[in-house]
Amino acid sequence: MSLFNVYPLFDITPAFAKDVFVYDTDGTKYLDLYGGHAVISIGHSHPHYIQAIQKQLNSIGFYSNSIQNPLQHTLANKLEAMSDCKDYQLFLCNSGAEANENALKLASFHTGKKKILAFKNSFHGRTSAAVAATDNKKIIAPINAQQEVDFVTLGDIQAVEAVLKQGDTCAVIIECIQGVGGLDEMPTAFYTAVAKLCKEYNTLLIADEVQSGFGRTGDFFAxxxxxxxxxxxxxxxxxxxxxxxxxxxxxxxIQPSFGMLGTTFGGNHLACAAAIAVLEVIAQQQLLSHAKDIATYFIEKTQSLPKLVTVKGRGLMLGLEFDFPVAELRKTLIYKHHIFTGNSKNPNLLRILPPLTIQKEHIDQLIAALQKEL
Incomplete structure (x- = not known):
């Protein structure tokens, strides 16, 4: 059986990985400055992480949400303590798209409304409502178009109010730093104004922290x-x-009721063990403050780069915007310098999303490669 060919693939086959490095089947060592779409937070194959999953697998790896799972409570308590987000309730699922899908569904349940307000250049996932709230017509199928979504420009507070005052919007969903869209972020006044309007018009505010959460920006959440x-x-x-x-x-x-949300695999024993281990490593290695320190160093070092228009983002959710399309540069970095980087909807933007364990010497390696090629 052939694979359904939906991914343009680089000719690289990873065999194993350690911390900020990935090694292919030929033994070539790559510096990972992309983290598999910002997924690798505490470094590849962290020993504490591996030990936690192995230990859990030796006892019980999975059972459904029809039984008690104390690990879910442990994870919820650690999340509250580390994020400093007090008094929230936690629902666990399997992916970012599923998280946003449940968030939008819950907003509609709670408000009794059905429309969504999202922002241009947004990306929230590929499932039904999440993909409809994503500003990319190429990945929205006709069946997804049944969702009613108003798109406004990020930063246009008048447009936000014009939509909300119509009274039929259940949720405003927003990335405080747009990921796939190109690392755009507005001044604080815009976000506080959006939050105020949501309260005024009985609309829920959903912060999409799928990419920016868990310390990537230097704060726990962006x-x-x-x-x-x-x-x-x-x-x-x-x-x-x-x-x-x-x-x-x-x-x-926001009150729950039995059957309102549900999942088979969400919050399973192995998943909880993995997430708890991540939080423990973030705390033990002080990775939030480390992300800020490395970001400061990164910005200083990039000032020497030619053709650089600006550095976008914060923490270790960064983008280098050049005055030319970066597609060929990315290929050169991968095949010649053995460095993974990312792209975005902005063709001139090189995305940098490394493990939070990255060190200054790794930034130096990127800068040296860029200086040589630019």
């Missing part, structure tokens, strides 16, 4: 810089360091 309190927060990617897990934080006034 929205925390702006001092807002979302009604729902979606999480995934770095949460499991490669093990599939996602979830949503839910404000206490």
């Amino acid at each position: 929205f925390q810089k702006h001092g807002i309190t979302p009604d729902i927060i979606s999480i995934a990617k770095g949460m499991g360091n490669g093990f599939p897990i996602g979830g949503i934080f839910i404000q206490p006034e």
